[in-house]
Amino acid sequence: MENQTTKTDLDAEYEILKKNYKKTVRKRSLFIIGGLLILFAIFTATIVTVLKKSDAHKAAENYISENSEVQKASGGIKDFGPLPSGSIKTQNGYGTADLTISVNGKKHDLDVFVHLEKEPEMEWQVLEMKIEE
Numbered sequence: 001m002e003n004q005t006t007k008t009d010l011d012a013e014y015e016i017l018k019k020n021y022k023k024t025v026r027k028r029s030l031f032i033i034g035g036l037l038i039l040f041a042i043f044t045a046t047i048v049t050v051l052k053k054s055d056a057h058k059a060a061e062n063y064i065s066e067n068s069e070v071q072k073a074s075g076g077i078k079d080f081g082p083l084p085s086g087s088i089k090t091q092n093g094y095g096t097a098d099l100t101i102s103v104n105g106k107k108h109d110l111d112v113f114v115h116l117e118k119e120p121e122m123e124w125q126v127l128e129m130k131i132e133e
Helices: 002-052 055-066 068-074
Strands: 077-080 085-091 094-105 110-118 125-132
Touching: 055 077, 055 094, 055 110, 055 125, 068 077, 068 094, 068 110, 068 125
Parallel strands: none
Antiparallel strands: 077 094, 085 094, 094 110, 110 125
């Protein structure tokens, strides 16, 4: 009789340990997932900030602002979207950039693709621009 009680006590203790283990695993999983999401957000914010502050991005925005085709398609530019996308590559003073910039227009919002290139000691030059529908 004593063996059965001990076995029942061990089973109950095992169930309690199993529940506690599951809670611990859940807490750790949520902590890890939360940490990864925070790291991703920081990484994304850093890239967007660097991209928006680049000379290539500034040259693209200036070109877009002065472009009559964009002015007509948007009904006039209110401002630019917060999340540009694309890439900027530079080496030894040479550079290429492919950027897609969101334009918030007075009548229509649109995305504008801009290809720029740069040579040493020169400013970024827009070589191609397309309004993406």
